[in-house]
Each structure stands twice: as C-alpha cells, then as structure tokens.
Amino acid sequence: MPRLIAPGSLRRIGTFFSDSGYTREALRDTLELSELPWRKLRNLHFLLHKTQEATALHQLARIFYLGQPADEALLRQCIPGAIFGLMQDAEMLEVKGGVAKPACMVAPLENLVLVSDQITNMEVELLPDLVLLPNPTTLTVSRFMLRKRGANVFDLGTGCGPLALLLAGSAKHVLGTDINPRAIEFARFNAALNGIENVDFEVGDALAPAEGRQFDLIVANPPFFVSAERQFVFCDSPLELDGFSRMLAREAPKYLLEGGFFQMMCEWVEVKGQRWQDRLDEWFTGNGCDVFVIKGFEFGAAKYAHERLFEANPLHPERDIEIFEQRLAYYRERNVTAVHGGLMAMRRKAGSNWVRIEDIPHPPKECFGDDVVARFAGQDLAAWATDEQLLDWKPALTSRVRLRQELTARDGGWQPTMQRIDLVEGLASSLALEPPVASVVCRLDGSRSVREQAAALAAEAGADAGVAQAEVLRLVRRLGSGGFLELPATG
Template sequence: MSNGRKNSMQRVSDSPRLLRLGAGASPARDKQWFCNPGSGAWPPPTIPGRIMMMNPDQNSDPLFDFADADDYQRLRDLLAAAGFLDESVLEAIGINDLPDLASDHPLLLDRTAGGSALHTLIRLFLMEMPVEADTFAQAIRPMAADSWLQAGLVRRHGSQVTAALKLLPFRNLILAFDLPALLQTPQRSRYVMGIGGSTITLSQLTIRRHCRQTLDLGCGCGVHAFLAAPHSSRVAAVDLNPRAVRLAAFNARLNNISNVDCLEGDFFGPVAERQFDLIISNPPFVISPESRFIYRDAGLEADSVCRRIARQAPAFLTEGGFCQILCNWAEKDGGDWGQQLAQWFGGSNCDVWVMRSESLSPAAYGSKWIRHTEFSDGETGFSQRFHQWLDYYERLGIASFGAGLITMRRRSNGTNWFCADESPERMIGPCGEDVARGFALRDFLETVQEDAALLACRLRFSPDLRLEQQFTPSAQGWQVSGSTIQLARGLAFQGNSDTFMANLMIHCDGKRTLQELLPDMAAALKADPARLAPLVCQLIRKLVEQGFLLPAGQENES
C-alpha cells in the first residue's frame, strides 16, 4: 500500500498572517477591545453601538470605526443590496475563485464596465482601481462618502477615490484588510494580511465543535475568530499588532458578530488567566534571519515561535481541548523528522498528531519566501539576500524545512501518544471532523496494541471509501492488473492496493471479527492463518490510521 505524501496542504506554507510574537508576554502592553471600562468582569459584556477601546494606540493609522454606529448596519445593507457577496461577485466577473481576480485584467475590466454599484465596488476594492468620486458616491447611497473616508476605507485623490483597504466577501463574511502595496511603504511592519492559502488551509482543517471558549492566536484581520464564532460561546482574538486588532474589531462590527473579544498583546499574555476548548494559530512561521515583515518573520531564531506556542499552549487548554497550529519547522541531518519534532511535546500532557505537507531544501525554501515578499530588489538584491539566508541556515545546521499542521489534544490521564504522518495528496471540503476522528482512531489503536486484541475487533470500511480496479485483457480473459483505494472527502488519503487488500476491506462489514475473517483470507492465499495474522494486523493498523477502516459503531462518529 502506498501513501499520498506531497501536496494536499501545499498552501500550508503560503502567506502567514500578521502576528508579531516577541520574546515574552508584556501584560502592560495588553489592551482590550470590546470591553466595558472598569467593569472587571470577564467575559466583558457586549456593548451595542461603538466599539469601546482601552488605551488606543496613538499613531497616524485610522481607527477603523464609523463615527455613527448605525453606519455598520447601513454598510451591511448596502453591500448586500449591491450583491457584494461571494457568489454574486464570482458570477459578475466570471471566475471560479476570488484569488484568480488579477489573472485577466482586460477581461475583468470589460465585465465590470456596466457602472452598477457592484461593478464599482469590485473595481475599487477587489481590482484596486481608482473610480470617479461621483461614481463612488452613487454606488454607496444612502451613505455619505465622508463616513467611508473617516473610517479609513477609502482615500480621495482629486476627482477620484481609491481603496485604502481591501474589502473581500469570504464565506458569508465581509473582511477588511491591508492592500499589498502597504508592504512597499515604511508602514510595512504594520501590514495586516487577508485571505491567503494558509488561511484557507487552516479554516478547512479546524475542528468545528461547540466550544465554550476559543482562542485565535495571531488573529490578523480576525477571519479564524469569526469562522469559530458560530460554534463558540466566546472567542478571544489576540494579536500584537495594534492595527490588526483594530481591523479585527472593525470586521466584527461589520459582520454583526458580538461574541468575539479583540485583544492586543504578546503570545498568551492577554488571556493569561483563561482556558480554551480550542486554540487556533497561524503564526509568522517563516524561518529567516530577518524581521523585516512581521506577518512573515517571527524575529526569533529558527522555528522558535512555533515551538514556543506548542510548549505554552497546553497550559491554556481545557481537558480534552484541541490546539491547531500551522507550522514550519527546521529538520536536521541524521535523524527522523518526526522524532526531532516529538521533542517539542515532552511532558505536555497532550496527544499530538503532525501532518507534514512538504519538505523543502534550504535553497528552495529561501528562494520561495524571498520571492514571495521582495518585489523591488532586482536579481542582484535577490542574490545577496538569498546567500544571507543560506548562510544563516548553514550556521544553524538546518538540512531541510518541514511544513504542515500540528494538532494537540490535552489528555492528562494515561500515556500520551505522538504521531507524525505525511499528509494526503488532497483535501476535499472541510476536514476538521476527519482530524478529530483521527484522534479517536489512534485512541482505539492504543487499546489494541496486542495483535490478539485487534483480531477480536469488528471493523467496517468507511462510507467514504472508494475502490477502483484496472483490468487488463489476457489469453484467459480480463484480469485485475491494479487497484487503488481512496477516500472521497475530507482528508482524502489514497494508495495502491492488491487483490488481497481489496478483499480484506470489502469483507470488513462490522459483523465478523478479524479473527473470524482470517481463515478465509489465509485460504485465498494458501497461507497458514497463524503466520498470516501479524501481517494482517500490521496492514489493518495502517488502514485504520488513515480512516479506510473504522471500528464498528464509529462510521458516523469522530
């Protein structure tokens, strides 16, 4: 049986969100948004109308707030009436996905030439084009252009209006975040990233069960906090960047989400006295010798930022709570990458499942991330920076770089397990329940470590299992020449199969134990059942790990 190993989560390593995680928590710098000054109560009561801000940052950034609190509702109504929603925008411009927006600019210009409010909003906020001030004023009626200007959404340049932020419809949300052009200005360190590949990856992998308390650590524009809000009683969205906190607070108000508290601070400092059923983090995981881009560079050596989150998170998890972190990590020569990573979790009281999506050489890794952000250095500047990065990696003894998802579950009773896997080649739709089911399946395997215990179990093939066979003509007629198995949704593991494996899975119907199936399997192979049993058990364990086979009764459970 072969394993899919390469590209299912390739985007895991794309575009980390803005979050500066420094050397330690600084309680004096922690600031609370969505709070009642002086109440002392936690969680703070929701305040209708204006966002209450403690110690607002004194700088030239706009506050990202409407002077008239009713303008949030007006803006929601205006965008809905214009059709500025995921499906409507895609239909209007005839593309499959909003990230494709810049792929054919002349064609998109033609498709947005009608002058409707939707076309104006698409050009302004998605295509980043200036529009005439009169056209803009007509598109946003009955709102006034001045309210958009004062809130920091647009800028006026003579007779034209340009976007000051990106406004993007995403999964029934409208999200404001920074334009990429900010990265080329002195304010680049305050850049707040929007929807990147890593955002989508983590959103698909997040375990979505009801939580009393959820933490989005390094919230950026707040997207993961908002996606968690429907299944959480309360969500804390934490970021060290004050601009990110203000944008997250603005987005919460814009989307009428009242159970998200936007907090400014370092690591777990703003939530030091709290525990969470779910912690989600997409930190600045790029391993580099620089700290030029806060959303990219952690400013700590090697993979220290991800290691630190992994080591500190268990203290903030409830029993049975999950922590999910998108990570890059350094891999040293002369050792198994999983064993190296396992050292992060000693004494954590957590079960840990790591899915590695890719492994890159230092040259490939450095080139990827330098080209991701350096737009104006030219080839000479690129070459200089590239060699600086390679020298840094050589000094640290880094042989390769891994990328993927780390999921931790706090379990204080019993012996904790650690599992390091290659990710499947594809993710099909939401995968959070598959991640949770993976923990349940590994728990099951921990209880049947002896072959005799496993053989006494009844297993059933997953309802998502698909078996495909290839037939080749021969003198004796059509013969099976190859088989593949794959899962049709979620973590879509796949692999090659032979006739024996296919028959084994087909006969796992949940009615008979493996011990009862063994004689027929042995007879088909003309083998001794006693000698075949260890091989069958080894194969069964792998099929269970990847979700092809489930303990009877778990077909619809996680």
C-alpha cells in the same frame, strides 16, 4: 486605516456588501479576479476590464478588492447615499476631486466580509506592521480547524480576525489576540462589520494573554517563515529559525482543557545530521498531547529562500541576488538543509501519547475538521484498543473508500501488480493492500466481527488461523488510523 464607528452603522455597511453579492465565489469565479493587480504580473488591464460595469458588485470589487480609484459619480450611482456616507465616516474611502480612493481592502471569506490593509501596497512601500487580508494560509487553517459547538476558543495571531470570526459562528466565546495593535483595530472593526458579538480582541504577545485561562480549542496561523531578518510582523518568525512554532507546540497545550485541541500551520527546519522527524519528536516529547501532523511540503534551503524572496525583498528586485545569498548564508551557518511545512493538531491527553504524521500535499478545499477528529479516533483505536476488544468489533468501511488496481499482462492474462484503497473525499488517505487481505477489506460492512473475518480469510486462503487473525487485526488497525472505517467521533 478605517475608524471604528457605531457598530450598527458598520453592520449596515457589511450587510450592503453581502446584499451586493460580494462573495469569494463572485470575485474569483464570476469576475475572474483570482489575482490582485501586481506590477510583476502586468494584469491590471484585465482586472479593470472585468470590473467596468455600473453595478455595486463591480464597483465595490474595483475599489475595495483591487484597490483601484473609482469615479465618485459612478460609485454614488451604485452605492446608496446613506451607505456611501457611512463608508466615509468609517474612513474606508477618501473622496477628493471627484475620485474615490480606498483606505483599506475588503475581502470576503465564507459568509464574512473582512477589512484589512491593501496588500498591493507592499509593492509601493515597506510596511512592517501590514495587516494582511485572509490569504491562502488563512483558508487552509480555516478548513482545518474544528468548529466545535459551544467551545471556548483562543485565536493566537488573529490578524484582521478571520479565524476568530469564523469560529464565533459555532463557539460560545472567542478570544483573538495579536502583537500588532493595528491588527486588533481591524479585527474589532470586522466584528462590528459582521455583527459578531461573542468575540473579544486584545493586543498581546504570544501566549501571555491566555495566562490563567484554559480553552477547548486554540488555533494559530502564526508568523512561521524561517527568515534571516524580522521584516514583517505578519510572517517572519519572531524567534530564531522555527523557534516560534516550536515554542507554541510545547507551550500552547498548557492552556488547553483535557481533551481540548491546539491547531496550527507551521514550518520546521531540517538540520544536517538529523532527520526532520527527530526535530518534531523534540517539539512534542512531554507536551502532554496526541499529535497529528499533516505534512504539506518540503523545500531544499535554496528553493525555500527562492520561494520566500518576494516577502524578503518586495521593493527592490535588483537586490534579489544579494538577499537570496544572504538568506542562503543564514541557513548554511545554522546547518539548515531543508524547510518542511504543514498543519498540526494536538489533543491534550493525560497518560501516554501518540504521534502520527501523514504526507498530504493538497489538503481538501472544503472544511475537514471532522476528518481530523476522525483521524484521532482512528489512531486511538489503533494505539489503545486491545486485540480482544477488536476481535469482537464489527468494522464497516466509510462510503468514501475506493479500490485502485493496476494490472500487468503476464502469463497470458492480466495480473494485479498493485492494489490500493483511497479515500476519495475529505482528507486524503491511501493504503497499499496485499491480495489476500484486499478481499477482507470489501467485506467490512459492519455485519461480521473481526474474529469472523479472520476465520473466513483463513478458510479462503488455506492459512493458519493464528496468522490470519494477526493479519486481520493489523489491517483493521491500519484502516482505522487511516480514516477508512466508520468510527465514533471523540472531539
């Protein structure tokens, strides 16, 4: 694995990657390297074809992204001698007999370049302490997390440091920890590679390194796979079933300042005789937080065992049936019928707390931390604002709201059979509307109070004033908690 050399020298290497245009967009969109070379995909010929030019970008991508050996002479043509020498000093590549081989993988993420183990080695040997590149779960958490200016942040299970280093851009200080000492070495290397100084990385188990400290923000992309065996430290839950994620949901808030957030991605099981919501209720009850859950997926036990089979058995496809059966037996013995997954944000708050769960299978592809904060503000409004407070308020729709209508031919004309409003950007939201209140929604422009809106509805629909008022209050609460209204951010 790479060796930590003088930070200034590593920074020069990092800058060379950036100056060569080594970005996620360039690798994925321009060079079309959307997949790595996996034997099972039989795609190596295509990836080599796409990286054949004698340019720094092509050759860096071939060796450090695809993990393929490169011709030393060609590489030296594309990489200045001083940088090539530093890469050798840092043991990022090994040169022998005119061939350069990578000793690590380099992946771009936003404005960072991050060194990790070469993941395709998983097809060659079992590496229980493999340190993973930023992967799809990293990307999702990175978009989900709040980028709070001046915050004190804790990234639990930092791996090669992607979330910690991204957060360092806005935070005052970030602590990144991992139980895997190799991960911490990579993370320190990456801090220097990217010239980031307001981060400390420490080896530590779960929340132990946070003892005696409190943070504005804790993030975790923990090992949450519900696995029968603890094979890989990066993904297999170290506690029975979903125990590790449960422990974090219950314990991490103790290390938050009042108003601070804990955000994680995780999975939880559904057991026979219990609703999956009941399991989460038990996680959250008494943890002192308001909780917003973005539920992303749900797999029956067999489908889940199948989906995770590659991680469970990367080397011996001929054992797939046996491993699959072992996993199914493990779930059956523990009455697990399904596994659910998603993102959770918890805000520490004294007093009564709320829990909101939304189904959002496709979270946005851009950062949506501000939308998460807005959902908290909206749910606060729905849960805590009194009717009197709301009646005097002049709500306004966000500009991202659209009405969707379905019309059915009836009685010689088109009759509306479905009306919904959707948020068309950011974190998705959708709300079904009854025709009379739909007309109220389009008038929410900040110029009239809820009381005035209710009076207008009563007059328009010839309805009782009290009934109209109750309907509009209910509507405003639902719109607020669904993210449809302009609200002051609280986070």
